[in-house]
Amino acid sequence: MNKEIRRNSITKELKKWSKKTTITGIPKITESKGLITRILWTCIILVFLGIVCEKIYSLLFDYFRFNVTTRIKLVTEKNFTFPAITIKLINWLNFKNYKKHFRTISDYDEFISVSDNLDLKETFQISKNNFVSSYLLLDSSYSSNLEIDTLNSSIFSCYFNSIKCDLGDFEFINSSGDGAQLKIGLFKNTEGKFGKNSGLSLEIFTGSREFQSPVSQEAGLLVFIHDSDRVITNDDHGILVSPGTHTNIEIHKTRIKILPQPSNKCADQSLRFVLEDESLFNETIQLTGTYSKEYCFELCYQKELIQNCGCYDEKLVKYKNKNSNIPSCNDKYDISGFKKVAKSPKYYLSYEDYLISCPSLIKEAFYTGDYVSKCGGLCPKECNYEQYSTLVSKSNYPSRDYEKILKKKNKGNTKKSILSVNIYMDSNEFTLIEEVLLISLIDLISELGDNLGLFLGLSALSTFELIDLSIKLTTVFVTTKINDYWKKIKQISKLETKSNQRKVPHLVTNEKEYKTNEQKAKHFGTILSETFSEQKETWFDNEHKMMGDDLVQEKASELFVTQPNDDEFDDKIDFDELENALKTINKKAAPGPDKTQTNI
Structure with missing residues (x-):
C-alpha cells in the first residue's frame, strides 16, 4: 500500500515537471496525442542525448589532461x-x-x-x-x-x-x-x-x-x-x-x-611532486640557497664522476667540501706534468691518454648519451x-x-x-x-552549457529545474519511508503494551525463584492446596477438598499458564507475604463450604 502511494506521488511530480519544464523536447512527448509523434520525439531526444554524452565525455577527458x-x-x-x-x-x-x-x-x-x-x-x-x-x-x-x-x-x-x-x-x-x-x-x-x-x-x-x-x-x-x-x-x-x-x-x-603538477613536473623551493630520488634536488638547495636546474645537472655529472672514476671535478668548489676524502680528477688524471706519485719523479700524461681516461669518457657519455635523460628525471625544471x-x-x-x-x-x-x-x-x-x-573550469562549464543548449534545449534555468525536481522526488521518497517506519514503530509499541498489561513478575520464596509463568502457576496452586488441606472440620470431606483443588488449579492455569512467558522481566517480589495472607484466610474462614468458597 505504501509502495503504491510512493509510486503515485513520484509519478505525479514527474507529470507536473514535464508540463512546465523549459527543456523543449519533454513537453512534446507528454502533450503529443499521437503514438507516432511521441515515438518520433522520443527517438530525436535519445539521439541528441547520445551526442551530448559523447561531447561531455570528450570535454571531461580534455579537461582532466590539464593541457x-x-x-x-x-x-x-x-x-x-x-x-x-x-x-x-x-x-x-x-x-x-x-x-x-x-x-x-x-x-x-x-x-x-x-x-x-x-x-x-x-x-x-x-x-x-x-x-x-x-x-x-x-x-x-x-x-x-x-x-x-x-x-x-x-x-x-x-x-x-x-x-x-x-x-x-x-x-x-x-x-x-x-x-x-x-x-x-x-x-x-x-x-x-x-x-x-x-x-x-x-x-x-x-x-x-x-x-x-x-x-x-x-x-x-x-x-x-x-x-x-x-x-x-x-x-x-x-x-x-x-x-x-x-x-x-x-x-x-x-x-x-x-603551471605545476598535474600540468607539468616542475619545482621551485618546495617540491610539488614526488621524485624517484630527491637527493640532488635537496642538495642543490642546500649548497646554493635556491633551486637551479643547471646546478642540479652539474651535481648529477659530479655524482657520475665519483661513482665511475672515484674522483670529483673541482670546478664545483662547494661540492668538493662534501667529498674531502675523494681526490680531484685533476690530481688523479694529471695532464700538466706536475703530478707526484709518492717519491717518484714527475711525469706527463699525454693528451691522447687523457682523452681515453675515465673523466673524459664520462664527460662525453654524459652530454651525448642517456645521462641527460637520467638526470632530467632527477633535476626538474623550475616553475x-x-x-x-x-x-x-x-x-x-x-x-x-x-x-x-x-x-x-x-x-x-x-x-x-x-x-x-x-x-x-x-x-x-x-x-x-x-x-x-x-580548458579552465569556467570554459568547461560554458562548453557543457553550449552543447546541452544546442542539442537538448537546456539552459541555466533548466539546470535549476532539474535540481528542483530531484529535491522534490527525494522528499517524496524520504517522507514515505519515514511514515512507513513510524507506522511500524507504533504497531510494535501497541503489541508490547498489551503484553505488558498481563505480565506477572518473577516470584521468590524461601530463596527459590520461579521465572516462567507455568512455574508460578504450579507453585501458587500448591500453596493454595496445602493451605486448605489443613482444615480438620468434619464438613470438609474429601469430595470438597478435591473440588477445591480442581478449582485452584483451574484458576491458576487461567491466570498464569495462558500468559506469554517473559524471561526478561526482572522485577522480583517476595512470596512470603502472599503465603501468610492465605494462612490468615484459612484461620478466619467459618465452617462450611459456602464461606470457604466465598473467601477463595
Whole structure:
C-alpha cells in the first residue's frame, strides 16, 4: 500500500515537471496525442542525448589532461629590480709571481707539441685549468688578500645610475681553474631608470700581456646576467668583452611562469611532486640557497664522476667540501706534468691518454648519451624563473685623447689591457610568458552549457529545474519511508503494551525463584492446596477438598499458564507475604463450604 502511494506521488511530480519544464523536447512527448509523434520525439531526444554524452565525455577527458596554452604579454614595472651581474676575469692572476711553479716554458712547448692543431684549444684549456686549480689555488702563499688586491687594482672605475660604486659593492666568488668571479649585488632601481645612460658602467684593467697566462688563448672578461639567487655554472654562456673595446649590453627581461603538477613536473623551493630520488634536488638547495636546474645537472655529472672514476671535478668548489676524502680528477688524471706519485719523479700524461681516461669518457657519455635523460628525471625544471636577452654593440676604446689620460695614470698599453662595459635595461617593460590551462573550469562549464543548449534545449534555468525536481522526488521518497517506519514503530509499541498489561513478575520464596509463568502457576496452586488441606472440620470431606483443588488449579492455569512467558522481566517480589495472607484466610474462614468458597 505504501509502495503504491510512493509510486503515485513520484509519478505525479514527474507529470507536473514535464508540463512546465523549459527543456523543449519533454513537453512534446507528454502533450503529443499521437503514438507516432511521441515515438518520433522520443527517438530525436535519445539521439541528441547520445551526442551530448559523447561531447561531455570528450570535454571531461580534455579537461582532466590539464593541457596548457601559452600567453605572452608585455607588463610595465614602475619600480623594477636590476638583475645581478657576474663578471669573470679570464686572466686575473699575475703569472709573473708564479713563474717558479713552471719548470721551464719548454715544458709547455713539449706539452703543446703532443697534440694536433684541432685539439690545441681544448688542450690549452685543460692545461690551464689543471695548473691553476691544482697549484696556484693550493699554494700556501696564496690568500684571499691577494684576490682582493688584484681585483681592487683591476677595477678602474665603477658607476651605477651615475653613482660611484667600489669593490664593497661586489661579492668575490672563488671559481677554481676558470678565473675569478665578481658578483655585483641587486640594485633597487627605485626611480625606474632605464636606457643607455642608466645602469652599470665599468672600466676594468685586464693586466699587461707579459703577466698573463702563457697557455691562455683569451684576454678580457665574461659577463653573466642572471637572477640574484642563481649560481653561475661552467655550462653557462657569458658575453665576452675584449680589451680595447667599449661594449654596450642592452638587457630585456622575460619572466616565465610554468603551471605545476598535474600540468607539468616542475619545482621551485618546495617540491610539488614526488621524485624517484630527491637527493640532488635537496642538495642543490642546500649548497646554493635556491633551486637551479643547471646546478642540479652539474651535481648529477659530479655524482657520475665519483661513482665511475672515484674522483670529483673541482670546478664545483662547494661540492668538493662534501667529498674531502675523494681526490680531484685533476690530481688523479694529471695532464700538466706536475703530478707526484709518492717519491717518484714527475711525469706527463699525454693528451691522447687523457682523452681515453675515465673523466673524459664520462664527460662525453654524459652530454651525448642517456645521462641527460637520467638526470632530467632527477633535476626538474623550475616553475618560475627569469631570463635575460641581450643586445650587444661594440666600439673602439679608448679614444685617442682619453688614452692619453689613462697613460698618465700608469695604465701602460691601454689598447691591450683595458676595456669598458655599459650594462643597462632597455625599458621598464618585461615580457611575461605564462602557461594557462587550455580548458579552465569556467570554459568547461560554458562548453557543457553550449552543447546541452544546442542539442537538448537546456539552459541555466533548466539546470535549476532539474535540481528542483530531484529535491522534490527525494522528499517524496524520504517522507514515505519515514511514515512507513513510524507506522511500524507504533504497531510494535501497541503489541508490547498489551503484553505488558498481563505480565506477572518473577516470584521468590524461601530463596527459590520461579521465572516462567507455568512455574508460578504450579507453585501458587500448591500453596493454595496445602493451605486448605489443613482444615480438620468434619464438613470438609474429601469430595470438597478435591473440588477445591480442581478449582485452584483451574484458576491458576487461567491466570498464569495462558500468559506469554517473559524471561526478561526482572522485577522480583517476595512470596512470603502472599503465603501468610492465605494462612490468615484459612484461620478466619467459618465452617462450611459456602464461606470457604466465598473467601477463595
